[in-house]
Amino acid sequence: xxxxxxxxxxxxxxxxxxxxxxxxxxxxxxxxxxxxxxxxxxxxxxxxxxxxxxxxxxxxxxxxxxxxxxxxxxxxxxxxxxxxxxxxxxxxxxxxxxxxxxxxxxxxxxxxxxxxxxxxxxxxxxxxxxxxxxxxxxxxxxxxxxxxxxxxxxxxxxxxxxxxxxxxxxxxxxxxxxxxxxxxxxxxxxxxxxxxxxxxxxxxxxxxxxxxxxxxxxxxxxxxxxxxxxxxxxxxxxxxxxxxxxxxxxxxxxxxxxxxxxxxxxxxxxxxxxxxxxxxxxxxxxxxxxxxxxxxxxxxxxxxxxxxxxxxxxxxxxxxxxxxxxxxxxxxxxxxxx
Numbered sequence: 015x016x017x018x019x020x021x022x023x024x025x026x027x028x029x030x031x032x033x034x035x036x037x038x039x040x041x042x043x044x045x046x047x048x049x050x051x052x053x054x055x056x057x058x059x060x061x062x063x064x065x066x067x068x069x070x071x072x073x074x075x076x077x078x079x080x081x082x083x084x085x086x087x088x089x090x091x092x093x094x095x096x097x098x099x100x101x102x103x104x105x106x107x108x109x110x111x112x113x114x115x116x117x118x119x120x121x122x123x124x125x126x127x128x129x130x131x132x133x134x135x136x137x138x139x140x141x142x143x144x145x146x147x148x149x150x151x152x153x154x155x156x157x158x159x160x161x162x163x164x165x166x167x168x169x170x171x172x173x174x175x176x177x178x179x180x181x182x183x184x185x186x187x188x189x190x191x192x193x194x195x196x197x198x199x200x201x202x203x204x205x206x207x208x209x210x211x212x213x214x215x216x217x218x219x220x221x222x223x224x225x226x227x228x229x230x231x232x233x234x235x236x237x238x239x240x241x242x243x244x245x246x247x248x249x250x251x252x253x254x255x256x257x258x259x260x261x262x263x264x265x266x267x268x269x270x271x272x273x274x275x276x277x278x279x280x281x282x283x284x285x286x287x288x289x290x291x292x293x294x295x296x297x298x299x300x301x302x303x304x305x306x307x308x309x310x311x312x313x314x315x316x317x318x319x320x321x322x323x324x325x326x327x328x329x330x331x332x333x334x335x336x337x338x339x340x341x342x343x344x345x346x347x348x349x350x351x352x
Contacts, residue, residue, distance in 0.1 A: 143178045151187040151194070157307025161190040162242070164315015168205050171196035175203065207315060212237035212246050212324045220245060223272045227263050227280060227302070239320045244279040246320055251285050255298045255337075258284050265304040272305075279303040281317050283325075286335075296334040297325045313338055 151170060153163040167187060174180040175198060187194045197204045215238040217224075224233065224247060232250035239246065249258065261282070268280065280302040286295040301317040302310050311317075318336060325334060 143174065144180050147182040147184065148186045148188065151189050155307045160306055162316040164205065164207055164318065165313050167194055167196065168203060168315065171203050171205065207319050209323050210239050210241040210319045212239045212320050215245065223268065223277065226267050226271045228261065231261065237324055242279065242316065242320055243277055244281055244317065244320050245277045246281040246283065246324055249282060249284045253284050254287060255284065258282065258298055258300060263302060265302050265309045268304050278305045279317065281321060283321060295337045296329055296331065297321065297336050299336060299338055
C-alpha cells in the first residue's frame with residue numbers, strides 16, 4: 015500500500031530493535047542486559063588503556079631507581095603521576111560523555127515519537143537506531159493493544175527515516191500481524207500491509223449490531239473478516255459520500271450489544287463516484303472500534319486491509335484509491351496488489 019503523505023494514526027506504537035521480540039516477557043531484562051554489555055565493553059576498552067599506562071609507570075619507576083638520585087626521582091614521579099592522573103581523568107570523562115550521548119539519543123528517539131493525543135511510541139535502543147533495519151512494533155489504543163495499525167506504522171517509519179536519519183532503504187517491523195515493510199520513495203514512504211479476505215455474513219446474526227449502529231439505513235452487503243474480527247457493512251449504492259459523512263452512528267452501545275468477542279471493529283463503506291474535476295475514488299469509508307476504546311478512528315490503515323480485499327473483488331481492480339471521509343487532510347490511500 016502506498017501513501018504519498020505521512021500522517022500519524024490514532025494508536026500509539028511501541029518500537030524495539032531486534033533481536034528481541036516485541037512480545038517477549040523477558041524484554042525488559044534483555045534490554046537491560048544488552049545495555050550493560052555494551053557499557054562494559056566500552057569501560058573495558060578504556061580501562062585497558064589505563065592499566066597499560068599503570069604498568070608502564072611501574073616499569074619506569076624501577077628503571078629510574080637504578081639511574082637517578084632520590085630527589086630527582088621524587089620530582090619525576092610526582093610529575094609523571096600528575097600527568098597519568100590527567101590522562102585517566104580525561105579517559106573517564108570521555109567515557110561518561112559517550113554514555114550520556116547514548117542516553118540522550120535514546121531519550122530523543124522516545125521524545126520525538128509522541129502522538130498529539132499524548133500516546134507515545136516507546137523505544138529501547140541498545141543498538142544505534144540509525145543503523146538498525148529490523149524493529150519490533152506494537153500498537154496501543156487508550157484501552158488495549160491492537161494487532162495492526164497502518165498509519166502508526168507509517169508514522170514510526172517516518173520518525174526513523176526523517177528524524178533519526180536511519181540509513182536503510184527498507185525497514186522491517188515484526189508485529190502481531192507478521193512482518194511489515196516500509197520503503198523509502200521519492201515522494202514519501204511505501205508501506206506493505208497484509209491483505210485480509212472478507213466473507214459474506216448472514217444479516218440476522220449481526221442485525222442487532224447494525225440496527226444499533228445505523229438504525230434503518232439501507233444496507234447493500236455485509237461481510238466479515240475473521241483474521242481481523244472486523245465487520246464490513248456496505249451501504250446502499252443509492253447513498254453517496256455526503257450521506258456517509260453526515261450519518262450519525264451510535265457507537266456507545268455497541269460493546270454491550272456485541273460482547274461475544276467476534277467483532278472488534280465496524281467498517282461502513284459506500285461505492286465511489288465519478289471524480290469530475292477532482293480525483294475519483296473507488297470507495298469511501300468510516301471505521302468504528304469502541305470495543306478497543308476508539309469510538310471512531312479518523313484515519314485507519316488496518317481497515318483498508320479488509321476494504322481493499324472486498325472492493326478489489328467487487329470492482330475487478332488491483333489498484334484503487336480509497337478515502338476515509340472524516341480524515342481532515344486531502345490524503346489519498348492508494349493500494350496496489352499482484
